[in-house]
Amino acid sequence: MDLADQATGIAALAEPVRRELYEYVVAQQDAVGREQAAAGVGVPVHTAKFHLDRLVHDGLLDVEFRRLTGRTGPGAGRPAKLYRRSDTQWSVSLPARHYDLVGHILASGVERAAAEGLDVDAALDDSALAEGRRVGGAATAPDEPGDDWARLAGTLAEQGYEPRVEGDEVLLTNCPFDALAREHTQLVCRLNLSFVQGVVDGLGCEDAEARLEPEPGLCCVRTRRRS
Numbered sequence: 568m569d570l571a572d573q574a575t576g577i578a579a580l581a582e583p584v585r586r587e588l589y590e591y592v593v594a595q596q597d598a599v600g601r602e603q604a605a606a607g608v609g610v611p612v613h614t615a616k617f618h619l620d621r622l623v624h625d626g627l628l629d630v631e632f633r634r635l636t637g638r639t640g641p642g643a644g645r646p647a648k649l650y651r652r653s654d655t656q657w658s659v660s661l662p663a664r665h666y667d668l669v670g671h672i673l674a675s676g677v678e679r680a681a682a683e684g685l686d687v688d689a690a691l692d693d694s695a696l697a698e699g700r701r702v703g704g705a706a707t708a709p710d711e712p713g714d715d716w717a718r719l720a721g722t723l724a725e726q727g728y729e730p731r732v733e734g735d736e737v738l739l740t741n742c743p744f745d746a747l748a749r750e751h752t753q754l755v756c757r758l759n760l761s762f763v764q765g766v767v768d769g770l771g772c773e774d775a776e777a778r779l780e781p782e783p784g785l786c787c788v789r790t791r792r793r794s
Contacts, residue, residue: 600647760777
């Protein structure tokens with residue numbers, strides 16, 4: 568989801584009754600009906616129905632229909648409308664942070680080092696490079712027309728780097744792994760370099776090269792046009 572969708576979903580929880588209903592529903596072992604939810608937070612059923620359906624509309628809850636009596640056939644009554652937590656994951660961070668991405672790279676690299684008997688640093692670099700190539704390859708087909716710099720900036724923007732194109736360079740004004748980079752600078756900057764180079768390779772930007780050039784206020788990596 569984009570930032571607008573994420574913000575809309577989380578903003579829905581700013582309303583106190585709606586938030587209480589959401590917290591009640593997700594705390595239950597099974598999906599709940601509107602009457603149970605209303606009783607659980609102490610509001611009228613029609614109020615619970617309005618807020619529960621708003622939570623469904625905004626993607627925080629899902630709906631299922633099921634007969635609670637277990638009876639079937641004629642006379643069993645209509646299935647009840649039940650609410651449960653949506654499978655969608657919600658996370659808004661400004662500036663953007665993608666610790667799940669660096670976690671995936673680290674886990675894949677360690678597993679590869681153990682399975683293949685590789686040096687850990689080399690395995691982590693390979694893992695970051697491979698993930699970058701996957702992201703770049705999925706973003707744009709190699710034969711798709713378009714300015715390489717614009718395609719590269721657009722792809723890195725989706726990963727939270729907040730790129731800025733300046734002449735023959737793409738500067739990255741945000742590090743998506745900031746907290747880790749502060750504590751484990753050398754490791755994370757190497758992974759950043761390999762990942763960004765992988766994105767370059769995946770996009771097929773043959774005249775671009777990622778370089779490790781730390782500068783205050785910027786990510787440690789910038790992309791330059793090859794000489």
